[in-house]
Amino acid sequence: MQQHQAGWLMSPNVIRLRVPEEQKDRVLPEDLLHCLCLDESVAWMRDRAAATAAPSLRSEPLGSLQIPLPGLVEQQEIVAALNGLDELGRAHLAVAASVRHSRIALAGALLGQSWEPAPGTFPSHRFEKEAML
Known part of the structure; x- marks a missing residue:
C-alpha cells in the first residue's frame, strides 16, 4: 500500500x-x-x-x-434517544452473557464437574464440587 x-x-x-x-x-x-x-x-x-x-x-x-x-434540533434529539437505547441494549447483552457464563460455572460446580472457562471469557476460577459419600 x-x-x-x-x-x-x-x-x-x-x-x-x-x-x-x-x-x-x-x-x-x-x-x-x-x-x-x-x-x-x-x-x-x-x-x-x-x-x-x-x-x-x-x-x-x-x-x-x-x-x-427534520430540523437539526429534532435530529439531535432523535440521535440522543436512539443512541441511548443502543447503549442500553449493549448493556443488557453484557448482562445476559454474564448470566450465561455464571450459569455454566454454577452448573459445573453443583453437578461435580470441573470447569475451565475459555480464555478471556470469564475470570480464571476453577469450580469443583466435592462429594462426601
Missing part, C-alpha cells in the same frame, strides 16, 4: 457516505445512519441490490432513497 492510499477501502462493493461540508448544518451523520438502519430502508436497499453472489447496490439507486430530514 502506498502512503496516499492510507484509509482506502479495498472493495468495489463498498460505498462511503458522507454529508457534504455545505450540508453539515442541516444533516447529522448519525441521524442519517439511524435512518439507513431502519428495517424499511434495509428492505428498500435489498430490493434494489444486484442479485449476485455478493449482492451490491449501485450509488445511483441509493441516491434516490427518500430520507426524512
